[in-house]
Amino acid sequence: MADLPPQKRMDVPGLPRFALYFLGIVFFIWSCNGANLSLPDLIEGIPNMGRVLGEMSPPDFSRISFVSKSMLVTFQMALVGTVFGVFFSFFLAILATRSQTPSPILYYMARFVISFCRSVPDLVWAIFFVASVGLGTFAGTLTIMVDTIGFCGRFFAEAMEEVDDGPQEALSTMGAGRMSIIQSAVVPSAMPSFVNSSLFALEKAVRSSVVLGLVGAGGIGIELKVAMDLFQYQQAGTIILSIFVLVLCVEQLSSAIRRKIM
Amino acid sequence: MTPSVLLSDPEKRIEAEAAGAVEAAPELQLRIRGLRKSYPGRGLVLDGIELDVFKGEAVALIGSNGCGKSTLLRCSLRLIEPDEAETSFLGHEVQNLRRSALRKLRAKVGFVFQKHNLVLRSSVLTNVIHGSFARMPGFQVWSQATAPKHIREEAMYCLQRVGLAHLAASRADRLSGGESQRVALARALMQRPQFLMADEPVASLDPRVGDEVMDLLLGLTRQEDLTLLYVSHNLDHALKFADRIVGIQKGQVRLNAPANTLSTSALRELYGASDDG
Numbered sequence A: 001m002a003d004l005p006p007q008k009r010m011d012v013p014g015l016p017r018f019a020l021y022f023l024g025i026v027f028f029i030w031s032c033n034g035a036n037l038s039l040p041d042l043i044e045g046i047p048n049m050g051r052v053l054g055e056m057s058p059p060d061f062s063r064i065s066f067v068s069k070s071m072l073v074t075f076q077m078a079l080v081g082t083v084f085g086v087f088f089s090f091f092l093a094i095l096a097t098r099s100q101t102p103s104p105i106l107y108y109m110a111r112f113v114i115s116f117c118r119s120v121p122d123l124v125w126a127i128f129f130v131a132s133v134g135l136g137t138f139a140g141t142l143t144i145m146v147d148t149i150g151f152c153g154r155f156f157a158e159a160m161e162e163v164d165d166g167p168q169e170a171l172s173t174m175g176a177g178r179m180s181i182i183q184s185a186v187v188p189s190a191m192p193s194f195v196n197s198s199l200f201a202l203e204k205a206v207r208s209s210v211v212l213g214l215v216g217a218g219g220i221g222i223e224l225k226v227a228m229d230l231f232q233y234q235q236a237g238t239i240i241l242s243i244f245v246l247v248l249c250v251e252q253l254s255s256a257i258r259r260k261i262m
Numbered sequence B: 001m002t003p004s005v006l007l008s009d010p011e012k013r014i015e016a017e018a019a020g021a022v023e024a025a026p027e028l029q030l031r032i033r034g035l036r037k038s039y040p041g042r043g044l045v046l047d048g049i050e051l052d053v054f055k056g057e058a059v060a061l062i063g064s065n066g067c068g069k070s071t072l073l074r075c076s077l078r079l080i081e082p083d084e085a086e087t088s089f090l091g092h093e094v095q096n097l098r099r100s101a102l103r104k105l106r107a108k109v110g111f112v113f114q115k116h117n118l119v120l121r122s123s124v125l126t127n128v129i130h131g132s133f134a135r136m137p138g139f140q141v142w143s144q145a146t147a148p149k150h151i152r153e154e155a156m157y158c159l160q161r162v163g164l165a166h167l168a169a170s171r172a173d174r175l176s177g178g179e180s181q182r183v184a185l186a187r188a189l190m191q192r193p194q195f196l197m198a199d200e201p202v203a204s205l206d207p208r209v210g211d212e213v214m215d216l217l218l219g220l221t222r223q224e225d226l227t228l229l230y231v232s233h234n235l236d237h238a239l240k241f242a243d244r245i246v247g248i249q250k251g252q253v254r255l256n257a258p259a260n261t262l263s264t265s266a267l268r269e270l271y272g273a274s275d276d277g
């Protein structure tokens, strides 16, 4: 007990650390410049924002049935993409879990696939799928599936990594095989986490399915773009309002499910 | 000792037994010789363990913290690989077994853990049904919903044996400590084991519940004609719930005697010098 190490945080920062802070601040200031921050532009833009918003109201509900149908398709695309994504994530995540993977090679391969799916942004995937399977909702569904794999694959694997290994040891002592141990000890314990991540993935998918239309991957996005391009702001208002309603509904639904499961 | 010719020749043995000349010799179910095990950075934990356990016996294994009791139990089923050992367990030469044969052997041994190790978010019945993994195609007994009727009935029967049939539908994380260890015991029974092993089965239970669980463990061992090998730090339990007590010190068996010839003070000597650190 005699010689405790001196408390590090109380030290005056040394020169290298000081230099590092300084560089960080300099880089941030430079970045603000790169981001083109400009207060005058913002102030000048405010009336325009007001004008656009003003022209959107009152929203034009004449095409509401068409918009709702398109919204439904958008949601269906998000749902189907998420469900398939969750399905594939589950198997990839088993390979990507250190304690469950059958071999280190598969572990690294699965990790790589998951990180790759995650690090490429969804709009880039959408452009890729539009180019390969053509315009429309199928490209969007694939995009959402891949995006979900990047997201859920990681969180599923983390959840399985954290599961208590006592029950697993007990089952293997009783002569259970690897798949049985995963199904009856790992999955039940990780289930709340799986459900939670999947619901987040669905929320994320609904939001991104809205913009995928901008690159032709199906859904409501394209209608919004057309309306804006043709200065039909009242139509655009309707679309934005219905996007808001959809996202809100999905979020409410998913937190309701979450409350029930946890 | 009975002449071994007599025992190895079945006909002569039956004659001899009928004449009351020999007592039926108990079957040697577990025979460990020269078990050595070291951990990296810890050196030799077990240094030439010899242990025999006969059918129908209840043997308590005692020794100070860190002397290697858990390691010994695990090495006997190769849940941990020993450095060196000659183990014959229920007629299998454990060191020679391949993976699948090893799984079959493990299935015949019910193992009860200190932490109970139930799957907490599953029902009690599902947990008990898991005991049948070794004899059923895995996917059928992942949970109670998919298990065939005769398996569910057998699991209910095992729960009855430990007095918890009324909790079958509860989730395992709703149980008290004593209940949860009894469920673990029912799960071990579901294996239709020939041998029970337990590593400090009542260490997390209060004294009264601990006694109840030990009573149940020994009772079931007797009723089902099983063999029991368990680790305990409770010397009164060792004396009360075992036929024989085996003490380990410095990696070797230092004590091996019938429980009714021992006293608490004799057992305390084992704890003189700590093996820890």
Ligand SMILES: Nc1ncnc2c1ncn2[C@@H]1O[C@H](COP(=O)(O)OP(=O)(O)OP(=O)(O)O)[C@@H](O)[C@H]1O
Residues within 6 Å of the ligand: B039, B040, B042, B045, B063, B064, B065, B066, B067, B068, B069, B070, B071, B072, B276, B277
């Ligand atoms: N995986 C491991 N790696 C390294 N050392 C280990 C490992 N497992 C056990 N040990 C060491 O081996 C020794 C024996 O451990 P073991 O768990 O068998 O003792 P024990 O007799 O069961 O003790 P306790 O009564 O506390 O349960 C201990 O000193 C422990 O630190």
Ligand SMILES: [Mg+2]
Residues within 6 Å of the ligand: B069, B070, B071, B199
């Ligand atoms: Mg131990």
